[in-house]
Amino acid sequence: MSNPPAGTGGDSGLMTVSDGGPHVNGGAEATESSTLSLDEGDIHVCQDGPRDAPALLLIHGSASSTRSWNPMVPLLTGSHRVIRIDLLGHGRSAKPDDRSYAIPDQARRAGVALDRLGVEHAVLVGHSSGGVVATAVAELRPDLVTALALVNTGPSLDAFIAPESAAIGPSQWPPTDEELRRFASAGFSRAGFQIPEELLDDLRGMTHHTFTATMRATLSYMEQGTLPDRLTVVGKPLLVIFGEDDRRWRSSSAADYRVVPGSRVELLPGLGHSPLLEDPPRTATPLLAFTAIHAVQGD
Numbered sequence: 001m002s003n004p005p006a007g008t009g010g011d012s013g014l015m016t017v018s019d020g021g022p023h024v025n026g027g028a029e030a031t032e033s034s035t036l037s038l039d040e041g042d043i044h045v046c047q048d049g050p051r052d053a054p055a056l057l058l059i060h061g062s063a064s065s066t067r068s069w070n071p072m073v074p075l076l077t078g079s080h081r082v083i084r085i086d087l088l089g090h091g092r093s094a095k096p097d098d099r100s101y102a103i104p105d106q107a108r109r110a111g112v113a114l115d116r117l118g119v120e121h122a123v124l125v126g127h128s129s130g131g132v133v134a135t136a137v138a139e140l141r142p143d144l145v146t147a148l149a150l151v152n153t154g155p156s157l158d159a160f161i162a163p164e165s166a167a168i169g170p171s172q173w174p175p176t177d178e179e180l181r182r183f184a185s186a187g188f189s190r191a192g193f194q195i196p197e198e199l200l201d202d203l204r205g206m207t208h209h210t211f212t213a214t215m216r217a218t219l220s221y222m223e224q225g226t227l228p229d230r231l232t233v234v235g236k237p238l239l240v241i242f243g244e245d246d247r248r249w250r251s252s253s254a255a256d257y258r259v260v261p262g263s264r265v266e267l268l269p270g271l272g273h274s275p276l277l278e279d280p281p282r283t284a285t286p287l288l289a290f291t292a293i294h295a296v297q298g299d
Contacts (some may be wrong), residue, residue, distance in 0.1 A: 031073075036116055040105075041094025043113055044086040049077035054295030055119045056080045057137075059110065061128030062214055063183075065091025065202040068127065072276050075284040080291065083122070085113050087133065089210035091202055101213040103221035107136035114144055121296040125287065127151040127276055128248070129218045135227055138234045147237035147294035149287055150257075152246055152273050156226040157219070159253030161246075173208040180204060188272050196277065231260045238263040239290040241283060243271035264290065 036043040046066045056076060058069045066084035076082050086093035087106050099105075110133060114122060124145055126134035131153025138145040154160055163183075168175050175183065180200045188195060203211075231238055242254040244267045254265050266286040268275050275283040 035092075036113055038109060038112065040099045040109070041088055041096050043088065043094075043109060044092035045113060045117070046084040047117070048073050048082040049080050051081055053079060053081045054291065055114075055122040056082050056291065056295070057110065057114060057119075057122045057124050057134075058082065058084045059124065059126040059130035059133050060084070060087065060090065061126075061130045062218065063090070063203045063206060063211060064127075064130075064199060067091070067196075067198050067202065068274070069276060071280040072284060075280055076288070079288070080295065081119075083114070083117065083119070085110060087130075087214075089206065089214055091205070095207050095210045097207070097209050101210065101217045103132055103136045103217050104140060106133050106217070107140050110137050111141040111144055119144070121146045123147045123149065123291050123295050125149040125151065126153060128153055128273065129214075132218050132221055132227065135230055135234070136221065138236055139230060142234065142236070145234075145236055146296050147239070147290070148231070148234075149239040149241065149290060150227075151241045151276055151283065152243055152249060153227065153240075154222075154249035155228050155253050155256040157222050159250045159256070161248055161250060163248075168208075170208045173211075174204050188274055188278060193278055199277075226256070228256050228259050231257070231263075235261075237290075237294045239286065240265045241275065241286055242267050243273060243275040243278065244269045245271060246273045248273045 032047040034045050036045055044066065060066060060068045065086050069084050073082055088099065088109060089095050089101055122144060124134040124137055126132070131150035134148050134150065138148055168179060180203055181195060184195050184200060184203065238257065238260050240254055240257045240263065242251050242265070244251045251267060254267060257263050257265055268282055271278045271282070
């Protein structure tokens with residue numbers, strides 16, 4: 001299926017608008033950055049790689065954005081059309097206080113984004129709670145999803161490691177730099193790793209409502225069913241990548257995904273909750289081996 005021209009076609013109330021031309025991603029090829037206008041708010045989209053290559057949709061985790069995938073993108077564009085979106089409430093997407101942040105609604109928007117971009121089939125790759133959204137997309141739109149890869153996505157709430165830091169109330173928002181770094185520090189375990197400043201900016205740029213609403217949405221979705229149970233029903237090929245030193249989700253819980261028929265689990269020693277940032281090449285290696293088998297060539 002060919003891509004619809006910008007600003008035409010697609011669903012009612014939805015159009016693609018350029019936000020000022022291509023952007024350079026880490027010195028690699030130019031990134032096409034655009035905005036999808038939905039009734040619920042604008043969704044920011046980034047695209048890299050050949051448009052006729054098999055599509056990958058990369059979904060960021062809570063309090064993050066498309067920028068969390070920046071180090072991975074150059075490793076994936078040699079063989080894929082790489083699509084990233086800022087979920088509603090995150091990054092450069094809208095942050096309304098009067099719209100739903102429930103996981104099925106975020107998943108529905110992701111599906112609409114793929115439709116609007118002319119994508120018929122994609123491998124979905126989700127980091128942390130982005131893997132929860134990817135699972136929900138597969139539940140809602142199995143026609144779109146050929147396979148899933150989850151990166152440090154806890155299988156159930158039993159695997160969650162409660163944070164030591166206290167919750168930040170509305171009166172304390174936005175957090176101080178010290179609070180931001182303390183919150184973000186649990187996302188990394190590699191010795192000497194420096195937290196990227198843009199990731200702190202992503203958290204700082206959220207409203208207290210969107211931050212808490214998206215966290216509650218993930219909790220609610222996982223209370224209703226574990227991811228291995230959901231993915232068993234979905235029946236799509238599954239790759240699970242897990243940094244072995246994760247300080248947010250017990251890495252031993254990655255074994256829970258083995259109940260999903262045909263699933264593959266890869267543990268990465270020496271890496272924490274964010275292997276896509278801590279060691280992009282080691283994270284990309286199993287992902288590319290997986291997509292080489294399961295990705296579908298674009299039309």
